[in-house]
Amino acid sequence: MREFLPNIDTEKLKRAFQIKEAYDRGELTLAQAQAQLQLQVKSLQPYEVALIEQELKPEVEDECRKEDIQAMITLFDGVLVRERPDLPSEHPLSCYYRENDKIHEILGKIQDLVQYPAIKNQWLALYEPLSAWRKHLQRKQNQLYPLLERKGFTRPTTTMWTLDDFVRQEIESAYKLLLSAAETSVDGNMSLLTAENEEKFISLQADIVADVLDLMQKEETVLYPTALALITPAEFELMRRGDQEIGFANITVNPPVAAAETTTATPAAAGTSADFSNFAADLAALVGKYYPQPQAGCELEVSNGRMTLEQINLLFRHMPVDFCYVDENEIVKFYNDTAKRVFPRSLNVIGRNVKNCHPRKSVHIVEEIIAKFRSGEQEQAEFWINKPDIFIYILYTAVRDKTGKFRGILEMMQDCTHIRSLQGSRTLLTWEKEAAPANNAAAAVPMDTAGSVGQAAAVPPEKVQKIVPEEINAETMLKDLLAADKNLKSYLFTLSFKFRALDTPLARIMLPKAKVSDMSERSGIPLNELLAKLRAYFADRQK
Incomplete structure (x- = not known):
């Protein structure tokens, strides 16, 4: 950690730690401890406090809950720098x-x-x-x-x-x-x-x-x-x-400009961290020289067939389940970017130790699964989340090569709510977006009227209110808009990728209480702009 920080005075940090420890043991009064800090330490940056915790303070069970942050602030009053940084609002x-x-x-x-x-x-x-x-x-x-x-x-x-x-x-x-x-x-x-x-x-x-x-x-x-x-x-x-x-909580954040739209950046000073993009490009070129990537359209040998890299990525993106692969070194290497993701993930998980991807209280379960998979004692571990409106199935599978050597873990998650609701048999072709034939008793109810993921709950025709475009406001309910026009969800996808959340299992819980104001907050689209688009959409549909 310290190699990423400037001008670390190790002796100063030790003195600060020793004074705090003496104060905590009751060997110094508050006034005495503060006087010694002023004389011997003079000033502490927040990252120096973090470094003290990281290198000098032994970790104890549940220490963050037990730590009295106000007492520490009082002790370091006049020594600890506590200014809020001046940053752009989107930082x-x-x-x-x-x-x-x-x-x-x-x-x-x-x-x-x-x-x-x-x-x-x-x-x-x-x-x-x-x-x-x-x-x-x-x-x-x-x-x-x-x-x-x-x-x-x-x-x-x-x-x-x-x-x-x-x-x-x-x-x-x-x-x-x-x-x-x-x-x-x-x-x-x-x-x-x-x-x-x-x-x-x-x-x-x-x-x-x-x-x-x-x-x-x-x-x-x-x-x-x-x-x-x-x-x-x-x-x-x-x-x-x-x-x-x-996503964000109770604030609106504009999405970053796409790479293709970014204007030429101001040249960074030589050797600064802002030169990251040039470094990445140089590194990619160097790797490509010795380990060339497949050319566009070049087919790769897979287990049973040949596929281009584009086809492989498309296949993973369209999987109806979430996959995550952790290698034999317990490092997260891959997850599929499916639009129907069950739980949120981000690219920062790649390269992370899997134990750090879980709260501390459940790490022992992760460790047990890894140990039993690694030893060959077990091959699978399954879990499920069963709530009134949602059923999530989670399966961990040991990955082994042809010799039986442990090569990691495959995690699979799937929203099985719709599957568990199916009854009888379906032997005739029935499309999701078409009403099932009235005389086809065996055919299942179409997904868009059966409360499928991302759809509004089924509403009897006589209860569906016609949307008056001019009356759409911040308090208008999303479920009412979706119930009035089944194509609205596809239109929302074109406005912001954040609306892909409507195709996740958790949408079923979110929909009953989501308003247009919530849509604006979660998508990053300014409220007035979103209202204008929704009003224009419904006005155009009713022509």
Whole structure:
């Protein structure tokens, strides 16, 4: 880690660590510790605190949850640099800060609301954006942590991930309680939580507010400034593209300009990290000289046949299941970029140790699977997620060569919700987008009226409301738009790749409550622009 950081004074870091340890043991008062820090340390950058944790502080179980970040800030007051970096609004770190600013507002409103009777709709208005903050945590775990690991800063993956998941689960538990049974007030206008649920729900709020604030403070005090010191501008630019795949919480972020649209960049100073693109091109040319890539259209020998590289990639992209391959060294080497992906992934997972791709509490399961596959004791391990609206099947298979030598693990995930719903037999050809013949009792109901992935739930014809283009607004429900025009989803795909989420299993959960404002936020398309496009689309369709 230290080789990526400037001007590290090892002796200064040791002194800072020793003073903090003495203070924690009660050997120094706060005033004495602060005086020694001012005299012997003078100044600490956030990345120096991170380096102390990485190199000098032994790791303990659940340490990120136990660490009192406010006490550390108090101890290092006047020594630790705590300025928020001045970054463009679309910079990955700026997006994290912006999301936290939104959550700070939500937490303030929660603290105000707990003193009043628990009206469900008021709390939903706060918990929907608070629950959306999981996107923030997903990007950290799948985008930021892998880059920091490559720089030798592994502490976030091994310690902060546990805190991330703990906070997320706290929010989810309270949100589920909020969505549970409620009763209507005497005047019939307000949905109140039942007395039992209200007591449980309100009792959770103080801990949730404290834990979310604690996590955000740890992010902003050490994690983000350290990431800025370790990660190059070119790496942040690549990170932006993966961030778009996963999504953002309560903010709008414009997608990065496609490579073909990028104008000529300002030449970077020789030897700087911004010269990454030239280095990559030179490296590709060097590799190509000694290990030439197949020419376009050149067929490759595969197990049973011959295919071009383009055909192989097309095949993987159109697979109706997710594949991920981890090699014998436990490194993630490949995943297929299918549009029907079950869970979000990004390119930063490639080259990452598979153990770092899982929360710490489940790493022992990963280790057990690898050990039993490697020894030959087991060949497969299966899991499934069974919820009312979704059924996900997950299968891990040991990969072996012809000699039986262990060569890695193939992970397969599939949304089997539709498959499990099938009944009887289908022996006649029936297209998804055509109504099944009325007299064909054996034919299954067409997917677009059976609640298939990405489609609105079936709506009886008499209940489908005609869409008045001029009345489409930020509060218009996505499910109503999809129910009114079955071709809308294909049109949305042309507006933004982010709408591919409509073809994932999780869309079934998202659709009932998604509004046009949510569509704007998740796609990055400005609300006014999206409204104009939707109004124009429906106006054109009704001509």
